[in-house]
Amino acid sequence: MDHMTALIDQNARFADLVTDADETTEVPTCPGWTLKQLFRHVGRGDRWSAQIISDRIGEYLDPREVRDGKPPADPEGALAWLREGPAILRDAIDSIGPNTYVWTFWGPRPAEWWVRRRLHEATMHRADAALALGRPYDLSPDLAADGIEEWIDTVAAPRPTLDPGVTVHLHTTDTEGEWMLRGEEDRVVWEVGHGKGDLAVRGPATELFLALLNRREGALEIFGDETIWTSWRERARF
Known part of the structure; x- marks a missing residue:
């Protein structure tokens, strides 16, 4: 890109x-x-x-x-x-x-x-x-997926935004974007790819991007422990 x-x-x-x-x-x-x-x-x-x-x-x-x-x-x-x-x-x-x-x-x-x-x-x-x-907001799925990955790398990963051992899987439904994240003592480690997490969140890339940024709740499917989803986004505010 x-x-x-x-x-x-x-x-x-x-x-x-x-x-x-x-x-x-x-x-x-x-x-x-x-x-x-x-x-x-x-x-x-x-x-x-x-x-x-x-x-x-x-x-x-x-x-x-x-x-x-x-x-x-x-x-x-x-x-x-x-x-x-x-x-x-x-x-x-x-x-x-x-x-x-x-x-x-x-x-x-x-x-x-x-x-x-x-x-x-x-x-x-x-x-x-x-x-x-009150205006519409549009973002191409590929650009939104890039935004998700940049958010992970810049905002979520350098800090302990997930508890040690907690795993999260993110999956966009309109691009090939998938990410696995795992909490450690002082940071979050992540990689591109599929996996099973304590929490899984999937949906259109733009909706997932905006939800991670706490801008709006979109049409997302959430599987597993939803309390992780709430606390993670709060701890990862930037």
Whole structure:
């Protein structure tokens, strides 16, 4: 999958979605945020990761220190600012090389890691905006399945979000995506593939993606211990 092309598209679709929307609209899936704050978060996030890369910053960067971190006051300028974010990230990666290791939440990783992270920040927050505005939300099954795997690797796996020995099987019904996860003392280990878990959850990729992100409950089939499903998603909030 071309994550950069997908990121450019998702940012553009986010911009189209919020054009002419009331920026004071509350975003229920991001408590305390308005649409204006959500918009700024998405656009600044691309620049934030780009600055970490281009400046070779070795620790967490305060978002208040991000260059050009606030959108212009005029609506057209603000929309252009949002759409420009992926290109700024791409240029930062090109400046040092995609395989050069840089700071991330979970230790040094190749610079191109940030593209996939920013992509699914955009897919998630576009859902937030759509839900806040009462608009439909669509995501291709393959992109949603990629989002599930990125969520597993970035959000669920580096922390003890499952109790030791607890196993979970995730299965998308409209792609070939299947994953097995097992809790350990300080993390969750996972692999692609089929297996039997204490909990199994299956359904369309987009619905499973949004449910894992605690955005909405979709048409999912749940087998086994449903308390694992509830507690796991709560412990894996990010």
